[in-house]
Amino acid sequence: MQRIGVFVCHCGTNIAGTVNVEAVSDALRKEPGVVFSTNYQYMCSQAGQDIIKNAIAEYKLTGIVVCSCSPRMHEATFRKTAASAGINPYMVEIANIREQCSWVHKDTLTGTEKAIILGRAAIAKVNLNAPLTPGQTPVTKRALVIGGGIAGIQTALDIADAGFPVDIVEKKPTIGGKMAQLDKTFPTLDCAACILTPKMVDVAQNEKIRIFSYSEVTEVHGFVGNFDVTIKKKARYVREDICTGCGACTEKCPQKKIPNEFNLGMDTRRAIYIPFAQAVPKVATIDPDHCNMLKNGKCGVCSKVCTAGAIDYNAKDEFLTEKYGAIVVATGFNPIPMDKFDEFAYSQSKDVITSLEFERLMNAAGPTGGKLLRPSDGEHPHTLVFVQCVGSRCEACAEKGKEYCSKICCMYTAKHAMLTRDKYPDTEVYVFYIDVRTPGKNFDEFYRRAVEEYGVHYIKGMVGKVSPEGNKLKVQASDLIENRQIHIDADLVVLAAAIEPDKSARPLATMLTASMDTNDFFTEAHPKLRPVESPTAGVFLSGACQGPKDIPETVAQAGAAASKVIGLLCKDQLTGNPCVAHPDEMMCSGCSNCEKVCPYGAITYVDKEFRMPDRTTKVRRVAQVNEAVCQGCGCCTVACMSGAMDLKGFKNEQIFAEVDAICR
């Protein structure tokens, strides 16, 4: 049996004006478990708190009920008071007789009556309270960033700047992501390489940052502050520590005809290659699918020309397991494949290209050295047609496209149209759009410049069909404003392909128990208030993996994610919330109902041995809650049909007791 003390606060006249506090403390003194009851002008004042402390000592109290303002005001205060007098802070309950009683009721009789009932409910609850201790877990002061695009780069730099070590795992041979492939960037038209490559160098030179390029995460265990992550370093057949990046091998390798993925297949590379001149790390990689030596043991040219002796044909995939306190997902996006969009003749004509291919064509380091030339015949195109929203905002074509707006295409199409007209004033440029969406800072001005200064023809309407005829592309389209059909003989058609999350994101989300939306974008812990955290504690989101984003937004989110990580890594210990779910193993049937509803993946299963009444033992699967991960929502307790799962601090019996006290 508890020994409960009741403390009724007057709150000046805030409470005492409507509630007869004397009557309340008298009535509550008669409740079961109560050994002391009093009232005082300001319970939260030093004098008020001393009354509580003295009563705890004098009456050997084990539980406290304070009838006062909202627990959102002073629950923490009274918990501290109790703790300083030697009783567990979770043995304190508040009856809210100000905000939810005296302030909303005018009549003293009903106010007093209700205050007594609220006090009774709190007493009934405290009678069933148990001391709770929040768990403490140490924090590994190292962060992992998965994905080395601009998002991952910025996050890593910011975390390293605060003094914490960071590892970047990038699946490609170099970091840089999509931004490394871009030419100039809206809305300021600075060249992507000029602003990105210095950051890549910073990453390479930062002592706190390690780059695992050509690597993937294959396993994740543990929880916030204590993740164990297995990283697979794919064999690149070149020793990273020895290769100087001179590129001699990439000039001598006889295997020349391999489509160069960095230029989206618009030119070729060798079997041993460095993706681009500013790659980080600047190390060669052998493509095992095309290397003669690796396929049939005949060649070895690169090892002969490599003066550093970096080539190692016997290299194997390596696996290493590292510990991290926090994980940032920055796996970015990709344009969707265009092969299902036959109406635009993408697979029929080389002169129908995607916007990312267009970036490479305009890029001085691209396949044409920055000259805008038709991929089919190398001629200069005069009439260009840009098609926006290819596969975006496509409710009717969900099987090949996406329902959402890809957000960046309106702006980069305006950029492409403007750059084309700027470089080649002899061109006619048409842009077909559903809407032009330009809600960023200086974005609308940018788009208007394309129309007003550069004379780009913007036509509201959809392109119905593109048919290659001779060396022309016949474009059939509708103009929705003038309500007429249009035919254009184009030389180059550029498709603004919808963007989607990287294909590796879903298996990664499963490993991390981080949730995703139906489009495979990672979901945030709260769409408004926690936009850079995933619902899984310790897992953060950066960049386009969370939703379509341009570079300014990506960098802002990357910094925000970094600051959340820094906030976490600054702590030596994580203090948990002790009000977590807890299963009664004797009652649990191992049915998985609770696991399915937990938004945080806090519930797992273990096989446990139980002693049976006949002295035999039986192994049963039972639920187990990871207290560092559980946030205490209580959803699982309701899903549990066996009544095995309960929530500490809000136990079923406690809530029943409150209901009973109110309905008495």
Added chain:
Amino acid sequence: MSVTNEEYRPLIVAFCCNWCSYAGADLAGNNRLAYPADVKIIRVPCSCRVNPAFILRAFQRGADGVIICGCHPGDCHYTSGNYYTRRRMALLFSMLDYLGIEKERTRVEWVSAAEGAKFAATMNDFCKTVAALGENKRLEDLRCKK
């Protein structure tokens, strides 16, 4: 409960999630927006903590109406708790209706921490609706009465 029905006041149990609706109720208090004292609030971490058994128990013990308040859809502090609440309560309330606890006696309402006015208005309306229905006699266990 008084014998003559003229002073009849319903007994209403309100489950409020800690993050939105309980704070909304506090805001109603801060703004002195009155509603009947018939409403007694029980604080739960999330609306999804409300077990149907709590509601059955309330009716059994003589409650005349039960209302569950949570964050607006999409705003649950735990992201998805209120979606479970919505589905669970839709089922429970139609079953209760079948048992004779009229649908008007049960309600799920989304009240944000900024909606003090909505909280007070909701409670005024709910009390009026339940009062009009009169006492809940269908599920009340008279053995529980003192």
